[in-house]
Amino acid sequence: MALLIYEVRNTFGDIQAYALAVKPDEISCAGVRQQQDKLFYVSPFIGMVMRYHFRVSPPASDVKLRILETDAKALCSPRPSTAAAAP
Numbered sequence: 001m002a003l004l005i006y007e008v009r010n011t012f013g014d015i016q017a018y019a020l021a022v023k024p025d026e027i028s029c030a031g032v033r034q035q036q037d038k039l040f041y042v043s044p045f046i047g048m049v050m051r052y053h054f055r056v057s058p059p060a061s062d063v064k065l066r067i068l069e070t071d072a073k074a075l076c077s078p079r080p081s082t083a084a085a086a087p
Contacts, residue, residue, distance in 0.1 A: 004032065006054055008040055016040035018052070031057040 002022045009015050018036045026034050038050040 004034065004054070004056060006036070006052070008042065008052070010040065010042045014040075018054075020054075029058075031055055 003019055004022060006018045006020070007015050008018065016039065018039075020034050020036060022032055022034070026032055032055070034054045036052045036054070038048060038052060041048065
C-alpha cells in the first residue's frame, strides 16, 4: 500500500498533515489525484467548509537530487575574489 502525505501551512506557521492512502482509481498517466475535506484553519479569507484537491505529477525520466552541506561559518566569511587579471 502506498500513501502520500500533504502538509498544509496556515498564516500562523502551523502545519496540518494529511496522510492519504493511494487508491487504484486515483492513479493515471497524469499522476495521482486525491481529495480531502479541509480540517485545519488556514486563513480568515478561506472558509472551513471546503475540500482540497491534490494532484501529484509523475517525475521526469531523469530525477536528480543534490544535497549540499554548508558550514554556517563559511557563509559568513569573506569570499575570495574570482576576478581574473587582465593579460
